[in-house]
Amino acid sequence: MITVVVNDTPRPTRRGETIADLLAVLDVPSRGVAVAVNGEVVRRADWPAHRLLDGDRVEVLTATQGG
Amino acid sequence: MDDRFLLGGVEFGSRLILGTGGASSLQSLEQALLAGGTELVTVALRRIDPNTPAGLLDVLERCGVRLLPNTAGCYTAADAVRTAHLARDAFDTDWIKLEVIGDERTLLPDAVELLRAAERLVDDGFTVLPYTTDDPVLARRLADLGCAAVMPAGAPIGSGLGISNPHHIELIREAVRCPVILDAGIGTASDAARAMELGCDAVLLASAVTRAADPVAMAGAMRHAVVAGRLASQAGRIPVRRHALASTAAEGLPAW
Numbered sequence: 001m002i003t004v005v006v007n008d009t010p011r012p013t014r015r016g017e018t019i020a021d022l023l024a025v026l027d028v029p030s031r032g033v034a035v036a037v038n039g040e041v042v043r044r045a046d047w048p049a050h051r052l053l054d055g056d057r058v059e060v061l062t063a064t065q066g067g
Numbered sequence: 068m069d070d071r072f073l074l075g076g077v078e079f080g081s082r083l084i085l086g087t088g089g090a091s092s093l094q095s096l097e098q099a100l101l102a103g104g105t106e107l108v109t110v111a112l113r114r115i116d117p118n119t120p121a122g123l124l125d126v127l128e129r130c131g132v133r134l135l136p137n138t139a140g141c142y143t144a145a146d147a148v149r150t151a152h153l154a155r156d157a158f159d160t161d162w163i164k165l166e167v168i169g170d171e172r173t174l175l176p177d178a179v180e181l182l183r184a185a186e187r188l189v190d191d192g193f194t195v196l197p198y199t200t201d202d203p204v205l206a207r208r209l210a211d212l213g214c215a216a217v218m219p220a221g222a223p224i225g226s227g228l229g230i231s232n233p234h235h236i237e238l239i240r241e242a243v244r245c246p247v248i249l250d251a252g253i254g255t256a257s258d259a260a261r262a263m264e265l266g267c268d269a270v271l272l273a274s275a276v277t278r279a280a281d282p283v284a285m286a287g288a289m290r291h292a293v294v295a296g297r298l299a300s301q302a303g304r305i306p307v308r309r310h311a312l313a314s315t316a317a318e319g320l321p322a323w
Contacts, residue, residue, distance in 0.1 A: 007114045028115055032124045034153035041152045059114065061153055063123050065087040065096070066111025067137035067164055067273060 002054035019047040022058065032063035070301065072268060074107075074246055075162060075194040075215040077133070081106045082263070083293045084135065084248065086273025089225075090282065093126050099276050100130045103286035108132040109164055109273070111139050112154055135196065137164040144183035151188050163188060164218070164250075164271075165197040174224045178205050182212070189213040198250050201235040203242045210243035217243055218271060221262060222252030225274045229258040233265055240266035256285075256292035263296025264304075 001012045006022070013022070019035055019042060035042050036059040042050050052058065072079045085105040090096035100108060108127055127134060136154035141147040144167060151163040167184050169177025176199055188195045195214045199205055206217040219239055222228030229252060230236060240247050246269065249262035253272040262270050270293055279285035 026115065029121055029124075032157050033115070034112060034157035036149065036153060039149065041149065041156060043156050061112040061157065062115045062119075063110050063157065064113040064119060065090055065123060066113075066139050067086040067088055067109030067135070067166075 002052070004052045004054070004056045004058055006058045007060055013052060017052050019050045019052065019058070022052065023047065023060070026060065028060060029062060034061045035059065036061075070297065072246070074269070075196075079106050079269075080104075081290070081293075082269040082297055083259075083289055084108070084269055084271040085276060085286070086137075086271065087111075087123070087127075087277070088139075088273045089277035091277075093120060093122055095282055096277065097126045097130060099282040099286040100126075100132065102283045102290065103276065104290045106132055107135050109135045109137050109271070110158070111137050112150060112157060133162075134158050134160055135162050135164050136160065138166050138184075140168070141166060141184075142168055142177070142180070144180040144187065147180070147184040148187050148191075151184075151193060152191070155193070161192055162194045162215075163196065165195050165214075175220065176200055178202070181205075182208060185209055185212050185214055196248070201232050201239065203235060203238040206239040206247075207242045210245045214245065216246040216248050216268075218248040218250035220251040221249050221258065224251045225278075226252055227254030227275060228252050229254055230261055230265070233261065236262065236265045236267065253289075256288040259289050259292040260296035260299070263293055264300050266300060269293070 003010050004013045038057050072082050081104050083105045084107045086109040136158050138147040138150040147167045167177050167180040168174050185195050185197050196216050197209050197214050198218045201219040209217050221230035247267045248269045248271050249267045250271040253275045259270045276282050276286045
């Protein structure tokens, strides 16, 4: 197991897990979601292939009222 | 009268842009958006939270509005650029309401960071709508960078103070060719009408509607105010005089 930090919360994660795997577990909405890993935007198209590494800081964001 | 509102190459029938912040429920928000007749609506990006009711995007889709993601809460150009890229990926739009805040008390923009972020985002192919101060020089600099509009604050966000410096809003209208959208400070319908009379092409407001005692009624008021102000701005108002000018002819007055 490795640990990734998702929205500031440490989360034990299987080695080799991708962003798409993580989002499936988190049960995120099907649209209006964006992801950054270690401050870098990871585009939606890259989610299935982007494997998470130990210590990665992941931000998972979604639409909210504002502006 | 042909009075199309073109923004970022898109034609809009409504000159009222509504923010979604501050609404007490999605149901009240939906009713207010419909009452306002808006076609462009802001949304923000925040960390996913299981306790936040889902369905905002469904509401906006039902209302048939176009999304304008914002970079609210960003204090540096780097943060705003990153947020804009995240929003592009989340919402499939390259439109961005660019906010780079410089001060927590006033929430007024940081001019230096704003210019940096605007330049970068224009280069990255975004349709950039910057929230700016009412400084005509800064507005011109933003327009020169290729922003699709400039959006000066009438007064601080959420203050309801109206338009603190109407003269500067007029100067901004003269200084740039792109659309000018009054953004922030609107408290009530007369403020929105005034913005349009000063020559603004549209008005963006949120709190004035979402935090009103009756958001639906206020959204309707704003819809009419924007139309009234626009018509008045095009109608050629009478000059202001210090003394009266009789509207009834003096000729033919009987002599007693």
